Amino acid sequence: MTRAFPRRVDALEEIFRFVSEFTAAHGLPESRGLDIQFVVEELFTNMLKYDRDGEEKVAIQLRLGGDRIEVALTDPGVEPFDVTRVPEPDLERPLEERGFGGLGLHLVRKLSESFEYRYAGGNSTVIVTIRR
């Protein structure tokens, strides 16, 4: 399933409905649906944050293949920004010292099996796989 969403944070409600349609269509458990929603929200809001100049809609593709769920977000017409290279936050440091950057991507890594970035023809695509 693929659908495109406007680059606005208030598109999240519609995005979560899209994920629910996908999980219902494939009989996936609620817990897996929440993981997919989490991953999609983090990647989508990162695209809003880092690719500020993008104007076109962000395409979200959800696909079930064997025992894996593939989540791919494509941001067209933007400069490359490889989110997989964002450094991990140092979670051992005290809260007041560690800052808050990179936490969302850290959590995406924790919930996923693979985390990949591709850039071609002005399109930034992030692909995450989650165990079914």
Next chain:
Amino acid sequence: MFDIRRENDGCLRLSGRLDAAQVGKADEVLSQVEDSAVCDLGELDYISSAGLGVLVKTQLRLQPTGHRLRLVNVQPRVRPIFRYAHLDETFGIE
């Protein structure tokens, strides 16, 4: 749908889904907290890093004054997010 309300006993009750589109609503209430407070997350179904951020921001503001937020009734569906973020101890989650 997300809601946050302050009960008569001072407890803050969060319910629904705390995502990036809802953090403003959470921040409006949490920014008014000036003393130690308990947040009941028994009806919170979902939290993203944006939601964690508003809780952390509140904790960082309270800590220097000797106060803190404590989270109770954290549900199994959102518990792993706090654990993966190493925030269990910060919020006194048992």
